[in-house]
Amino acid sequence: MLTYIIRRLLQTIPVIIGVSLIVFSLMHLIPGDPAQIMAGESAPKEQVENIRERLGLNDSYPVQYWNYIRDAAKGDLGSSIRSGRDVTEEIGGRFWVTVELAIYSTALSVFLGLIAGIVSATKKYSWQDVTLMVLALFGLSMPNFWLGLMLIKWFAIGFDLPSWIPFIENTSWFKPSGWGSFQQVVLPVITLGTGGAAIIARMTRSSMLEVIDQDYIRTARAKGAKERVVIYRHALKNALIPVVTVVGLQFGALLGGAVLTETVFAINGLGKLIIDAIQARDFPVVQGSVLVVSLLFVLVNMIVDITYRYLNKRIDLN
Amino acid sequence: MVTKSDSTENILEINDLRTSFFTEDLEVKAVDGVSFTIPKGKTVGLVGESGSGKSITSLSILQLVDAPGKIVGGEINFKGENLLDKSEAEMRKIRGKEISMVFQEPMTSLNPTYTVGQQIGESFMIHDKVSKKEAYKRSLEMLKLVGIPSPEKRIDQYPHELSGGMRQRVMIAIALAGNPELLIADEPTTALDVTIQAQILELIKDLQERLNMSVLLITHDLGVVAETCDYVAVMYSGKIVEYADVRSIFNNPQHPYTVGLIHSLPPHDRDIEGDLPVIKGAVPSPSEMPEGCRFAPRCPFASEICNTLPQLKTDERGNQVRCWIYTDEWDGDPEVNVREKERTS
Numbered sequence: 128m129l130t131y132i133i134r135r136l137l138q139t140i141p142v143i144i145g146v147s148l149i150v151f152s153l154m155h156l157i158p159g160d161p162a163q164i165m166a167g168e169s170a171p172k173e174q175v176e177n178i179r180e181r182l183g184l185n186d187s188y189p190v191q192y193w194n195y196i197r198d199a200a201k202g203d204l205g206s207s208i209r210s211g212r213d214v215t216e217e218i219g220g221r222f223w224v225t226v227e228l229a230i231y232s233t234a235l236s237v238f239l240g241l242i243a244g245i246v247s248a249t250k251k252y253s254w255q256d257v258t259l260m261v262l263a264l265f266g267l268s269m270p271n272f273w274l275g276l277m278l279i280k281w282f283a284i285g286f287d288l289p290s291w292i293p294f295i296e297n298t299s300w301f302k303p304s305g306w307g308s309f310q311q312v313v314l315p316v317i318t319l320g321t322g323g324a325a326i327i328a329r330m331t332r333s334s335m336l337e338v339i340d341q342d343y344i345r346t347a348r349a350k351g352a353k354e355r356v357v358i359y360r361h362a363l364k365n366a367l368i369p370v371v372t373v374v375g376l377q378f379g380a381l382l383g384g385a386v387l388t389e390t391v392f393a394i395n396g397l398g399k400l401i402i403d404a405i406q407a408r409d410f411p412v413v414q415g416s417v418l419v420v421s422l423l424f425v426l427v428n429m430i431v432d433i434t435y436r437y438l439n440k441r442i443d444l445n
Numbered sequence: 446m447v448t449k450s451d452s453t454e455n456i457l458e459i460n461d462l463r464t465s466f467f468t469e470d471l472e473v474k475a476v477d478g479v480s481f482t483i484p485k486g487k488t489v490g491l492v493g494e495s496g497s498g499k500s501i502t503s504l505s506i507l508q509l510v511d512a513p514g515k516i517v518g519g520e521i522n523f524k525g526e527n528l529l530d531k532s533e534a535e536m537r538k539i540r541g542k543e544i545s546m547v548f549q550e551p552m553t554s555l556n557p558t559y560t561v562g563q564q565i566g567e568s569f570m571i572h573d574k575v576s577k578k579e580a581y582k583r584s585l586e587m588l589k590l591v592g593i594p595s596p597e598k599r600i601d602q603y604p605h606e607l608s609g610g611m612r613q614r615v616m617i618a619i620a621l622a623g624n625p626e627l628l629i630a631d632e633p634t635t636a637l638d639v640t641i642q643a644q645i646l647e648l649i650k651d652l653q654e655r656l657n658m659s660v661l662l663i664t665h666d667l668g669v670v671a672e673t674c675d676y677v678a679v680m681y682s683g684k685i686v687e688y689a690d691v692r693s694i695f696n697n698p699q700h701p702y703t704v705g706l707i708h709s710l711p712p713h714d715r716d717i718e719g720d721l722p723v724i725k726g727a728v729p730s731p732s733e734m735p736e737g738c739r740f741a742p743r744c745p746f747a748s749e750i751c752n753t754l755p756q757l758k759t760d761e762r763g764n765q766v767r768c769w770i771y772t773d774e775w776d777g778d779p780e781v782n783v784r785e786k787e788r789t790s
Binding site for chain 1: 541548620623
């Protein structure tokens, strides 16, 4: 297992190099000159040229890339063109916000998705199944930003309730922006978790239905096992394999792709950092953030593969 | 619990068992009034072609028929108590403890995500409420009992690390963990190599004698029946057509279907001249089930009266046959000899 992990970690090196090369090329392909943006629209030519020289933007692309990789290997991702702060510092503050958001949202979608999927599968074609699958369809089809806005409208701004409802006056229970307190965390996590919950629910349902028809489920019943044991101990463990894939992909996507939700809830996460940096042509920040996100993605994939091995002993990691 | 001292007691008596599968507009009678008995300590073979309903009969005994299948009538008396009156919780105490089952496909009947030891041990933990450690110890004993080489190593392995024959031994170990009085083996050797088949049958036979179990052996292989069974029930299209002791079945088969089955066995003492005799046609599909004798459309002796359903007729030795030929109402050739004609046709 340890050698496997080490090997997988070594494999990330070419992945990271590839990713950095692509991001580097793309950033230099898109129009816009960071020196010009820094100096301002009406700055004199010499000033812009000075900045270019200072940032090393006049070097050839291979030299620029080599310098970047060399520094990155030492843990130095350069400094932000916009703010002048170290990129590692820029990312550091936002990194955990995004990771927390991704973990909570994934936890919520796994929790809801598994329950819904199992109930649907064990009560196939019942009203519970139909209801849950219709809800899942809604969850899948609902755009995140819209759900976020609606949640803010209903539960952050809230509306006044009629006076005959005791104890509660209005529904402004949560905060519409920021990150950290429970009141700030709830709405973005629901926003991001819903879509995932829907996918996981559908995946779990179909996977469970397939597993429940297997011969070994009949064997478990023939042993005299309780239905609960048959479902959770024998069926679920086998049915989880495709679900784990989806969870891993979803978690990875949340790391870099929560931009809309972060914008709606004004959360200073990685997604927002990347978007802002792209708009400012802040090359070092974009490159650094993408690098960190891809590194995380590779790690998540490794965890997924190790989980596979735990769930299905036929998978040989070596 | 009923205990009788009578040595000829039947451990299982099935009366008029009916199990149907319900589709939107059709009731498929997979098991249509099956009755037979399993004497204590004996092995009964349930024989028939694919689709004759023998597997569904066996699953019905443990009430493991999956939807849309449903037991719609009859009695399954196990040690004098009708299992069909039992609640699901009561049935769970019987499954794996008093009646166990071995399935046809050892490759898919074991859970791929648990070790062999965990899967055998589960039976002990369910029925005897023992600790994990004790279950492990007993599982090791079971592996020794079913003759798995180096059981200390095998117990921690996963099913995919075992061969088909070995997996079937594990299945038998799981089935025997509850020390059952009745073992139902549903085509236990069909999926195995011929050499392994003999070993598994030998094992079942040996364990049956040592543990004094009764066995219901479901098979389509008459060779297996001859080797292992004391009694044979021949099933055709959801009904028992003949029930007799194994000697009578082979030496003096009554029903034209049984005769056909025996004649289509390749002889082992001489070469076959021409084609091996076959029973022409196929088991009728549920939608075009004959009104009368189910076998009539394929029967070389079928006569007018065969358009009505014959009843099971019991002779003085307790052997049963469901055929008009052996009744006074028979309207065909009065000199008919079922065995002779089949051989020459």
